[in-house]
Amino acid sequence: MKNPFVIIIGVLIALCACACILLVIVILNTRGNKKEKIFKERASIEWETDTPTATDIPDVPEETSESETVPADTVQSVQQVVQPELQFPCGERVDAGAVAKLIREKSYYCKRSRWSKIWANPGGRGVRSAREGLLFTDSIVVDSITRTMWQRYSLASSVTFGMVDSVIGYLNSVGWEGYSDWRGPAIEEIMAELLPRKNRQGFYLPRGWNCNVTDVWSCNSACDSLSMQWYWVARLAIGRCNYGRPDINRSVLAVRSF
Numbered sequence: 226m227k228n229p230f231v232i233i234i235g236v237l238i239a240l241c242a243c244a245c246i247l248l249v250i251v252i253l254n255t256r257g258n259k260k261e262k263i264f265k266e267r268a269s270i271e272w273e274t275d276t277p278t279a280t281d282i283p284d285v286p287e288e289t290s291e292s293e294t295v296p297a298d299t300v301q302s303v304q305q306v307v308q309p310e311l312q313f314p315c316g317e318r319v320d321a322g323a324v325a326k327l328i329r330e331k332s333y334y335c336k337r338s339r340w341s342k343i344w345a346n347p348g349g350r351g352v353r354s355a356r357e358g359l360l361f362t363d364s365i366v367v368d369s370i371t372r373t374m375w376q377r378y379s380l381a382s383s384v385t386f387g388m389v390d391s392v393i394g395y396l397n398s399v400g401w402e403g404y405s406d407w408r409g410p411a412i413e414e415i416m417a418e419l420l421p422r423k424n425r426q427g428f429y430l431p432r433g434w435n436c437n438v439t440d441v442w443s444c445n446s447a448c449d450s451l452s453m454q455w456y457w458v459a460r461l462a463i464g465r466c467n468y469g470r471p472d473i474n475r476s477v478l479a480v481r482s483f
Contacts, residue, residue, distance in 0.1 A: 311411050315444035319412060319457065324447075324466070327413055334421040334429065336464035345465070351420045355432045365402055366434060371417050372483055374404075379438040379476045386456050386471035389442050396479055407479040412443035414480060415459040416466055429464035436461055438476035 312327055313319045319327075325344035328335050334349035335341060353359070358370035366375040381392040389409055397405040419429045426435040439462040447455045447468030455468045458475055469475070 311413060313411055313413060313445055315408060315411055318446045318448075320448065321468075324412065324457070328416065331413070331417065333413075333416045334419045334464060335416070335466060336429070338463075338465060338467075340467045341465050347421070349421060352417050353420070353431065357431075359431050359434070361433060368418070371414065373414060374481050374483055375410075375418075376407075376479045377434065378436065379441075379478050381477040382438045383474040384442075384477060385474060386442055389444075389477055392477045393479060401479075404481055406481050408481065409442060409444035410459075410478065410480045412445045412457040412459065412466060415441055415443060415478070419459070419461070419464060421464070423464075428461045430461060436478070438478065439463070440475045441478045442475045 313323065321343045325346075327333070328344050328346045328349065332349045332351070333346060334351050335344055335346045337345035337347045352370055358368055360367045360369070361377065364377050366377050368375065380396075381388070384392060393407055393409060396407045401407065418431070418434075420431060422429070424430055424432045424434065428434065428436055428439075430436060439460065441459045441461060443457040443459060443466075445457045447457050449455070450470075453471060456471055457466055458469050459466045
């Protein structure tokens with residue numbers, strides 16, 4: 226028969242081990258909830274009654290290293306705005322033939338589908354490889370190749386085209402991330418960010434850009450139907466663009482030039 230003293234010691238050790246495990250679980254849950262709360266506070270925007278509801282910002286992908294993150298003073302120093310040299314600036318109508326010519330001339334990637342026979346360019350290489358020319362913060366992507374600064378995550382992931390101006394106007398009115406010159410992207414700007422392969426997060430975007438939306442409104446109209454004007458949309462999870470009805474919900478991914 227075992228010594229009662231040994232049994233008591235064994236029970237006490239087991240109880241201590243269980244207590245330590247429970248303490249570790251509580252600490253991890255507390256840290257996780259705190260992190261989630263911080264991201265939600267950063268992502269939330271209180272819209273007017275006729276404006277969209279903001280979505281939560283997902284976690285920053287693990288593969289983003291400290292050396293690839295933009296220092297705060299670097300981001301804030303990018304203040305001087307230079308008018309981008311766009312072939313089709315915002316507000317300008319772009320027909321299918323013009324988009325096809327642009328995509329091929331610039332070697333933009335556009336996956337082939339039955340909706341993009343004219344402007345498909347599956348052999349397009351894009352303007353970069355992997356993370357070339359890109360720097361990240363939690364909420365911003367700085368592109369030194371195209372001289373643009375993007376929202377890393379959309380704060381309006383499901384709005385009709387008629388709400389785009391309201392979303393952009395709100396971002397500028399509050400000086401989101403310190404800037405008041407945000408705008409919607411031209412179709413050529415958002416297509417310039419696509420790559421001919423998916424990243425780890427499932428988007429045809431550079432590695433590390435863990436965007437939270439799939440379809441993004443551009444600021445270029447495409448054509449007229451019998452009842453409405455249609456607009457170009459970039460499809461980040463599919464790797465192509467097409468034009469769509471303005472009353473269908475898409476996402477706003479704001480951009481600014483520098």
